[in-house]
Amino acid sequence: MSVGDSVPDRVSAVGSSDPAKIIGLLVFIYAVYLVAGSIAGINPVSNLTSLTRWIGLFAIAALALNLHWGYTGLFNIGVIGFMGVGVYVAAIVSKDPVAAGGGGAVGGATGGLGLPLPIGMLAGAVAAALFGLLVALPALRLRADYLAIVTIAVSEIFRLSVRNGNIASFDVGGLSVGFGGGDGLQLDWGSEVELLFDALLLGGVYDSLSATAERLIGSPVAVDRIGYALILLAFMIGYYALLRRIGNSPFGRVLKAIREDEEATNSLGKDTDRFKIIVFMIGCGLMGLVGVLWFMNAGGGGGSVNPTQFRPDTTFYIWVALIIGGAGSNTGSVMGGALFAAFLYRGPRFLQTVIDKLTETDLGSFARRTGFGEAMAPIAGSFDPIPLLLYAVTKIQSLQLLIMGLVIIYLMQNRPQGLLGHRKEQAAAISLSRPDRRSDGDRAVAADGGAEDE
Amino acid sequence: MSDTDIDPPEEAVQANVPEDADVDYEKAETQDSAAEEAAKHVPQAIPLQVENLSKRFGGLTAVDGASFEVEQGTLTGLIGPNGAGKSTTFNCVTGVLEPTAGTVRFNGEDITGLAPHQIADRGLARTFQIARELGEMTVLENLMLAPTHQRGESLWRSVLPFTRGSVVEQEEEVLEDVWETLDFFDIDHLADEYAGNLSGGQRKLLELARVLLTDPDVLLLDEPFAGVNPSLEERLLEHLHELREQGYTFLIVEHDMDLIMDNCERVIVMHQGSVLTEGTPEDVKADERVLEAYLGGEVET
Numbered sequence: 158m159s160v161g162d163s164v165p166d167r168v169s170a171v172g173s174s175d176p177a178k179i180i181g182l183l184v185f186i187y188a189v190y191l192v193a194g195s196i197a198g199i200n201p202v203s204n205l206t207s208l209t210r211w212i213g214l215f216a217i218a219a220l221a222l223n224l225h226w227g228y229t230g231l232f233n234i235g236v237i238g239f240m241g242v243g244v245y246v247a248a249i250v251s252k253d254p255v256a257a258g259g260g261g262a263v264g265g266a267t268g269g270l271g272l273p274l275p276i277g278m279l280a281g282a283v284a285a286a287l288f289g290l291l292v293a294l295p296a297l298r299l300r301a302d303y304l305a306i307v308t309i310a311v312s313e314i315f316r317l318s319v320r321n322g323n324i325a326s327f328d329v330g331g332l333s334v335g336f337g338g339g340d341g342l343q344l345d346w347g348s349e350v351e352l353l354f355d356a357l358l359l360g361g362v363y364d365s366l367s368a369t370a371e372r373l374i375g376s377p378v379a380v381d382r383i384g385y386a387l388i389l390l391a392f393m394i395g396y397y398a399l400l401r402r403i404g405n406s407p408f409g410r411v412l413k414a415i416r417e418d419e420e421a422t423n424s425l426g427k428d429t430d431r432f433k434i435i436v437f438m439i440g441c442g443l444m445g446l447v448g449v450l451w452f453m454n455a456g457g458g459g460g461s462v463n464p465t466q467f468r469p470d471t472t473f474y475i476w477v478a479l480i481i482g483g484a485g486s487n488t489g490s491v492m493g494g495a496l497f498a499a500f501l502y503r504g505p506r507f508l509q510t511v512i513d514k515l516t517e518t519d520l521g522s523f524a525r526r527t528g529f530g531e532a533m534a535p536i537a538g539s540f541d542p543i544p545l546l547l548y549a550v551t552k553i554q555s556l557q558l559l560i561m562g563l564v565i566i567y568l569m570q571n572r573p574q575g576l577l578g579h580r581k582e583q584a585a586a587i588s589l590s591r592p593d594r595r596s597d598g599d600r601a602v603a604a605d606g607g608a609e610d611e
Numbered sequence: 612m613s614d615t616d617i618d619p620p621e622e623a624v625q626a627n628v629p630e631d632a633d634v635d636y637e638k639a640e641t642q643d644s645a646a647e648e649a650a651k652h653v654p655q656a657i658p659l660q661v662e663n664l665s666k667r668f669g670g671l672t673a674v675d676g677a678s679f680e681v682e683q684g685t686l687t688g689l690i691g692p693n694g695a696g697k698s699t700t701f702n703c704v705t706g707v708l709e710p711t712a713g714t715v716r717f718n719g720e721d722i723t724g725l726a727p728h729q730i731a732d733r734g735l736a737r738t739f740q741i742a743r744e745l746g747e748m749t750v751l752e753n754l755m756l757a758p759t760h761q762r763g764e765s766l767w768r769s770v771l772p773f774t775r776g777s778v779v780e781q782e783e784e785v786l787e788d789v790w791e792t793l794d795f796f797d798i799d800h801l802a803d804e805y806a807g808n809l810s811g812g813q814r815k816l817l818e819l820a821r822v823l824l825t826d827p828d829v830l831l832l833d834e835p836f837a838g839v840n841p842s843l844e845e846r847l848l849e850h851l852h853e854l855r856e857q858g859y860t861f862l863i864v865e866h867d868m869d870l871i872m873d874n875c876e877r878v879i880v881m882h883q884g885s886v887l888t889e890g891t892p893e894d895v896k897a898d899e900r901v902l903e904a905y906l907g908g909e910v911e912t
Contacts, residue, residue, distance in 0.1 A: 402770055406778060407763030410756050414745050421743035424705070425825055426731035426759040435766055485747075581749055581803065586763060586775070586782045589751045589802075591790050 175488040178577075179397075182492050183212070186499045190507070197514035206382040211503050213389030214451050216494030219478040220396045220487060221443035227484035228404060229436050230416030231297075232305040236444055236472040238312025242288045243281035243445025244452045244462055245319060248342045251277030255333045267326045267335040267342070274352040278449045285445020286438040288315075293437040297430065309469060320464040341463025349453045349460075350384035392450060393491065396443065400487045403439075410584040412436055413485075474502065477561055480568065483575025486582055493576060501561050505553040512550050527551075656683040658829050658860055659704070659735065664713035665884075666699050673699040675884035676713070681829065681877075686851060686861045688871030691881035692905055697864045698740075700881065701833055705737045706730040718828065732759055736827035740834045742814035746807030750798065750817060753806050754789040757824035761785065788824065796820045796850065812843040819850065829860040836870060848874055868905070872896060880904070 187205065194204040225231040252269025296307040325338030354363035367380045403409050414422040415429050423429050454460030482493020532548035535541035549556060583589050659681040666674040674696040681687045691697050702708040704715050706727040715723045717735050745753050763769040763778035793799040796816045801809060806817060815835060822830060836844050851861060865871050871878055872892040880887045880895055882904040888895055895901055
């Protein structure tokens with residue numbers, strides 16, 4: 158029987174299945190952070206929760222971008238703009254209401270419509286999707302590089318528009334709402350974690366957890382941090398499952414075909430414009446939701462947004478995460494997001510803290526009294542590299558971009574497809590091996606022959 | 612090629628349509644009866660009619676009032692010297708270019724100016740001069756893509772739990788057709804290969820296989836033998852004749868006059884944007900204007 162040889166394949170496939178790879182990588186990253194953190198005496202809860210925060214955020218952002226670029230070949234470099242639309246709309250929908258004319262009464266300068274946070278998040282995602290539609294209708298007919306120009310332009314237009322003082326505050330139906338202008342908006346809707354747990358009817362769980370934390374550590378903040386980390390992990394699993402399902406379907410197959418050759422796909426009777434518009438909207442909606450999660454800063458004080466946060470830097474960070482993982486692979490996107498967050502985005506600063514604690518040098522005062530010249534002088538004189546290394550550590554924030562650049566150059570030269578790109582992730586809802594429903598002898602012989610040829 | 616790979620005509624035509632798929636069911640019936648008609652040599656229908664087709668690019672007239680017909684169940688050749696307007700005609704018929712004037716009728720319906728995907732959807736499918744394989748997709752994925760109106764091409768049906776089952780069901784049917792097609796073209800050993808890794812000839816086979824899976828009535832092949840070695844050329848021709856016997860209709864654009872004369876029932880000769888002559892290979896060979904056109908002489912039309 159032709160199934161006979163595929164059974165061991167399936168068994169070994171479970172061991173190296175995609176979720177297992179992701180979990181393996183996460184365990185490795187967490188182990189590195191835990192060990193390094195405990196050596197340096199960093200509080201493990203805050204260590205791991207802030208690590209999870211960035212892993213989760215970059216993973217879901219990379220997943221959303223992968224739908225655009227990895228699957229469909231849509232060159233979107235305006236990611237942060239769509240995230241911004243999401244978070245701003247969520248803010249306006251869910252901030253506490255402030256009566257018209259009473260600006261500045263609660264927290265930020267203006268209020269919102271006072272609807273529950275989950276509705277605000279949904280509204281943010283829908284608004285980002287509609288904004289995507291607005292961009293897609295004229296731009297998707299353009300060639301890939303022109304779409305890129307349009308997306309980054311639109312994201313900058315968004316940033317400059319929300320900075321505009323004229324729409325910083327206006328009245329809608331007796332309520333004062335607005336975009337906050339250059340001052341931005343306070344996301345002062347209370348503890349997001351509590352609100353989201355309440356929305357899932359888990360308010361009781363949240364309350365008892367915070368009471369326990371209050372009793373044990375004397376602060377309920379840890380519950381918010383852990384809760385936020387868990388919410389992000391849940392979103393990561395949700396995004397991953399959704400995008401895999403989209404990818405492994407006839408719909409996803411058409412997306413890949415558009416990426417490879419749109420004209421040929423068109424000639425096979427597929428309405429490629431329709432597919433591109435739908436997928437662009439879905440991706441933008443997912444990015445809008447990422448925006449809300451990104452800026453809400455749960456686990457700390459209230460989050461806030463202001464226009465300077467919507468510069469293109471973040472877009473490029475998300476691109477780096479996707480390229481590291483391998484565009485076109487959802488598993489790669491998650492792994493790329495995790496690797497980028499752990500080692501390129503948070504890694505250098507974490508390393509700085511660890512070195513600070515380990516060497517027991519006061520790096521802050523070292524940096525204040527040592528300039529580049531003083532750091533270089535010992536090398537020239539007595540070949541003592543320590544001052545230069547310490548100097549480099551104090552300047553690690555600036556070196557971060559340099560390190561990212563080096564990693565990208567290395568990847569482009571040696572593994573342009575990324576960690577998991579170019580894999581045979583078959584875009585189909587079923588396994589594509591030869592169906593064994595027909596047990597007629599000739600076919601089985603042909604199948605065996607085919608296998609040997611390979 | 613072993614004969615187990617070749618299905619009898621009727622069976623093959625049916626096999627291209629999933630048995631209980633509601634979408635293409637009517638089409639399957641009409642095609643089935645068309646195949647029977649072809650077998651009985653009943654007077655042929657004319658699926659493709661081109662009337663007074665013109666295409667101007669600025670001041671240049673590439674196609675100038677070309678009219679021709681393609682009969683059901685034939686291999687029809689479209690030949691002509693370089694610059695005769697073959698490719699432009701081809702692109703106007705398949706919707707890549709919008710004709711300046713004239714009409715294209717397919718199965719009685721005016722399809723002039725429709726988008727390429729709408730034309731392909733109606734059963735008038737094309738291949739490209741240079742094979743357009745989807746390089747970073749496997750051969751299987753390339754073929755699975757082709758059948759039109761797959762349920763799972765609707766995003767919601769692919770994603771929602773209670774509709775996913777019907778998508779999976781149809782995928783299994785499509786997969787069976789795909790493997791049959793792989794067997795028919797003897798490329799089943801390449802199933803898991805990336806299409807981009809195939810040789811030039813294998814790509815031609817893949818493209819023909821892929822376009823057949825869209826379940827077309829008429830296939831327009833743009834220079835299918837360009838850059839193909841003699842043994843593969845023979846194999847391709849064998850496939851084409853076999854498919855014609857099953858009831859498919861072909862319009863082939865080709866440079867190689869001998870190849871067209873030896874294999875086609877009908878030949879259309881284009882020259883300077885219009886149709887010079889049309890008929891059986893013998894008629895065309897006998898026409899001195901054809902030879903003159905190929906030798907670059909002035910021709911009275």
